Amino acid sequence: MADSSEFLHKVNFSSSRTFGSALKSSFKETFFPDDPFRQFKNQTPLRRTVHALKYFVPVLDWAPKYKFKLFRYDLLSGITIASLAIPQGISYAKLANLPPIIGLYSSFVPPLIYAVFGSSKDLAVGTVAAASLLMASIIGSEVSVVKNPTLYLHLFFTAAFFTGVFQTALGFLRLGILVDFLSRSTILGFMGGTATIICLQQLKGMFGLQHFTTNMDVISVMHSIFTQTHKSKKKPRLFWVSAISPLLTVILGCLLVYFARAEKHGIQIVGPLKKGLSPPSIKYLNFEPRYLKVTVKAGIISGILALTEGIAIGRSFAMMKNYQIDGNKEMVAFGLMNIAGAFTSCYLTTGPFSKSAVNYNAGCKTQMSNVVMSICLMLTLLFLAPLFSYTPLVALSAIIISAMIGLIEYEEAYHLFKVDKFDFLICMAAFLGVVFVSMDVGLMVSVGISIVRSLLYLARPGISKLVNIPNTKMYRDVEQYPSTNDVPGILILELGSPIYFSSAGYLRERILRWIDEEHEKITNSGGNELQYVILDMGGVTSIDKPGIEMLHEVQKNIHRKGIKMALTNPRIEVMEKFLSSNFLETFGKEWVFLSVAEAVTACRFMLHESKQKGFAGLNDHTIAVDNA
Template sequence: MRASLVPGVALLGSYPAKSLPRDLVAGLVLTALLVPQGMAYAELAGLPAITGLYTSILCLLGYAFFGPSRILVLGPDSSLGPMIAATVLPLVAADGDPRRAVALGSALALMTGAMALLAGIGKLGFIADLISKPTMIGYMNGLALTILVGQLPKLFGFSVDASGLFAELIGFAAEVAGGATVPAALAIGLGGLVVILALQRVLPKIPAVLVVVVLSIGAAAVLGLGDRGVDLVGPLPQGFPPLTIPYITLSDVPLLLAGALGITVVSLADTISTATAFAARTGQRVDGNKEMIGIGAANVAAGLFQGFPVSTSGSRTAVAEQAGARTQVTGLVGAGAISLILLLAPGLLRNLPQPTLAAVVIAASLSLADIPGTVRLYRLRRTEFSLSIAAFVGVVWLGVLPGIAVAVALSIGNVFRRAWWPYQTVLGRVPGIPGYHDVRSYPHAERLPGCPIYRFDAPVFFANARTFREQILALAESQPRPAWIIVAAEPITDVDTTAADMLRDLDLDLELNKKGVDIVFAEMKDPVRRKIDQYELTATIDPAHFYPTLDAAITAFRTTAGAEWGPAPAEEAS
């Protein structure tokens, strides 16, 4: 097997012995974080807590062998939990059979892994760019609020039978008003949340989650919280799960595929962005296609052993890096340590209070929200701020899975909007500044009478061909009447057949001919010019009207018309 396909094997073959002590320590530190978070995020996904540990083990192994990053840490993730729950829970039988839920979660992981693998093999790394940063910020803000509201009942010691953010919020308020709160549960959960947030802020190098888990287990044992109405995790099953092909029905497939597609997009976007951020610190390069294969392998491995879909965790990767991780051996150590806990000490976490797991999830949800980023968008670009808010509303109003569809649609729609209505302007000459410049930025720029210089900042294709045509016709009506309209074509990277027909019709336009207006192109890229020749446009557009530079085109016009640069029209300059 080629080393490029299994980079982890190649790494182990040349593993530097001096890295082992650091990787061992980092792996043990990572285990302390992975165990409680894995269990908490499993319950967030609507699955038994033990599956979070199975998932953590197998995804660490899968990525260690197939992932290209040296220190990236994969595992159950708070951003995926609600998406998994939104996919699995509607398919679970009315009695909430946990075995069926596990099978559906595993099938979802296998589908997610297959999609990621196919995307990586097909070199479709651009899929991770389907969600723009503004829409991702809005989506994550909505997700953070959804997770927070969903975990409040567990924090207060009861449960709410409701679906959807608003229904859950109303149900939560009704239960609190009805006196359902368990004081001991609220005390241990709220106290744990405060400690996590305080330690993360004041002493970020201390594993806050581990501290709270240890304190909570101690408090549960000493104070008898189980007898005070506080739900505890209870003993975990001993041993390791067998290789299992999940059983699903044909009717399950459509929703599972839809969920897997959304999870794949979010997971890949998160993985590649996190990998890029950490690689930049060490001067490494990120290969998006290899990252897809790595995360695909991790999901397939988890799915075959009763796990559920995973993603990269920036916080866990940061912990591993701070602890001295050098290679993916850190992940192997973490997987081994969790396995030993399951085999030798499954009762270690039996007294862990469920409200503590809720506190862990809520703390993670708060880290998903990016309020400063939202404020920055409002300050810098209102259009992208609106996109962010729309994605937020999509998640809050429609739900997690429709929300990711809204986010992707908004991102793609924004790209199309920019191509449909691109920036366009007229250029002029500014004394003392070389070149030709946007008259919107320089209202007093000099113009060339009878020859507007028009710049269209996009490829010309079917969606914006009419916009281009209308602007050319508007310039033809300007005063003084132009003899030439020079198109500064350097930003035009493509011309499709619809646009070619438009240019042919425009050059043959009777109104333009009557006015004696010629369309002239300058600085057209060679690939675009070859397409112009291929479309046989030079049969209607004079081949002499294609100039290599703006200076050449302007010099030709001035020679022909004897025109001189002059001040901008008074109504524009004022």
């Protein structure tokens, strides 16, 4: 082995990092992967303070550089999204069984807060259908909106407060990793199922039904429709109101109802809307123990959903304009605007896709478009709110249905089916759970399957056999490159994931099975006897004590068969564990290499040496026999 060292690079066996430095590195990579503090390096205390303020309050960064030529774009975008916010706000409030004016309030204060603390230039703040229906489902299971509408409303404010506290805490504690468990497949299925239920729910307004189920599963909804259709009071000559665009639909609907006195002919309308800005609601927050569980549940579940949707939408538009947004800062911004909203008669808000897409296409340049929208809503609340009291529910139903149809992304679901069947299963679990059971159950089942999938990957990691690409020093997976060459007498296996207690037993059995299969293959083909096993550790990011013990056991097991084991390219975290556990003292540092190519070169050198010694011993024996 020493003779071969002249053409091998040295492996770094230097002393490991201190516990403090290792912990600091792990903490930084886990909670600060974007390294937000790099801008504070080599700065004076004053400059650091200024940068810190700009980091935590983004408006201090973009507002001083704001120019009037940008305002014309933001003004147009703000007015455009305000025209969408008014009908959507009323519609989604009705969807949540809340007074319609609450929907308008929710597009007044929260956008102002987001403009100060948010980092996305394109996100337009408002209420969303999925979260509205989800909160109605959870809170409605505890308190009846018909029997106690005031308490029902106050619990919505309280749930929004808990949403804000939860989101802010996630942002400050840099725990955005928790949101990552809500995968794209889960969101796709959940949104599709929610859209289906919402569309069916709107049949109440379309058919003019007086009583309707508060349950959110498709069976209960269809039962209500078929058992009450005969009670409908709709007039066919007034039922043709269609959705050309949200605001135009509302305006036309209001005019038709007002001049035709349609409310006297069975057409249901929104009802009275008071003028005035959103009143304080902090005194209405309800922290009674018997309602605390339902408000916390509604706040956290809907908060996670809103975060995932809002951050994903913000990042999508940021990529289109080639700028970055900080997910953790977005969490803080969402949290603060929901806390402020809970104090000012608003319920949960986030960044809805439809409104954000309109904002982007209208040419917005900065967060000022949210300020413009908020001002438009303020003027509406002060002067125009009563005019929308004649809005027919059938118009709101048409608006909601037209918005929800776009959420059923069947093409994306089919793409999931083609690419990854397990992802498709997660998507369908969310969809079917929402449609046939309930929204929270569908969401939790889908998330649960996603977590089980992650645990399966952890417990059953991938391991592959590497072979040599002809005329190169590259080694690749034999299944991907089946026409490549085996290395005679050497088995090369690639470990591609962390080695923990949960996977150690599987990896031991799998490595030994690979060796047995290689022995059988060699025996059948009459090739060279297997003498070396090389484990490529480049993909092993971490290892624990059971994992190290597994490597010991494998080495002992194959040593009895006359096979030697080598390791290649262990990462610094793995090398530190090897050194601290004295693993290398028994394994042998000379059996650790920088690369697979160098390990193969060393093994071939030793194979050649052993053959030469074997020939020399055979010649000596022959001469001794001849002399005798």
